Amino acid sequence: VDGYYYDFGEKGLNVGKTRYTGLFQKDGKTYYAQVGELKSGWYAVGENYYYFSTSSFHAYTGVVTMGRLVYTFDDSGKLILGAFDKTSKGTCYYWAGKIQARVWIDMPDGSKLYVNDNGYLVYGNYPVLENATEDAVWMHFDEETGIYTGICDGFIDYKGNLYYCE
Secondary structure, three states, rough: OOOOOOOOOOOOOOOEEEEEEEEEEEEEEEEEEEEEEOOOOOEEOOOEEEEEEEOOOOEEEEEEEOOOOOEEEOOOOOOEEEEEEOOOOEEEEEEEEEEOOOOEEEOOOOOEEEEEEOOOOOEEEEEOOOOOOOOOEEEEEEOOOOOOEEEEOOEEEEEOOOEEEE
C-alpha cells in the first residue's frame, strides 16, 4: 500500500497501520522489509544471511558472482557457502561480504576447512585454538586442498620448527 508492506496478520486486519518487518515470499521469490520498506544488500535475518538485489530487491539464489567473489545461496536465498578469494598471500574466506577469521567451513561434500586469525585457509600442520581458555590443538590440513585430515600425532614440522604432539 503506497509503496510499503503492511502486516495484516492471520485475520487480514492491520490495526494502527503496522508496517511489516521480516522475510516474505512474492511470486516465488524472497524479499525482506523493515518497517514496510524493501531492503537491498546484505542482511542477517535470525541466524541466516541473505543478499537482496539493489534493483529488484529479491534475494539472490544459486551461485552468484559479486565482483570477484562467488557466493552460494539456497533456493530461498539463504547464504550457504561463502566466497574464496585467492591472493598472493593465500586464499581468504568471506561470509556475507566480510572476511572471516578463526572459523571452520563446512563444505557441501562434507569436508571441513579452517581459516586462521588473518582470514586465510590453512594448509599442512596448524595449531587450532578452539577457544581462549584451552590450549591449541595441532591439526593437519591437506597441503594442496586445505581439507582437514585429522589431529596431529608424533613429531611434526611447523614453520621450520619440530614439535611433538600426542
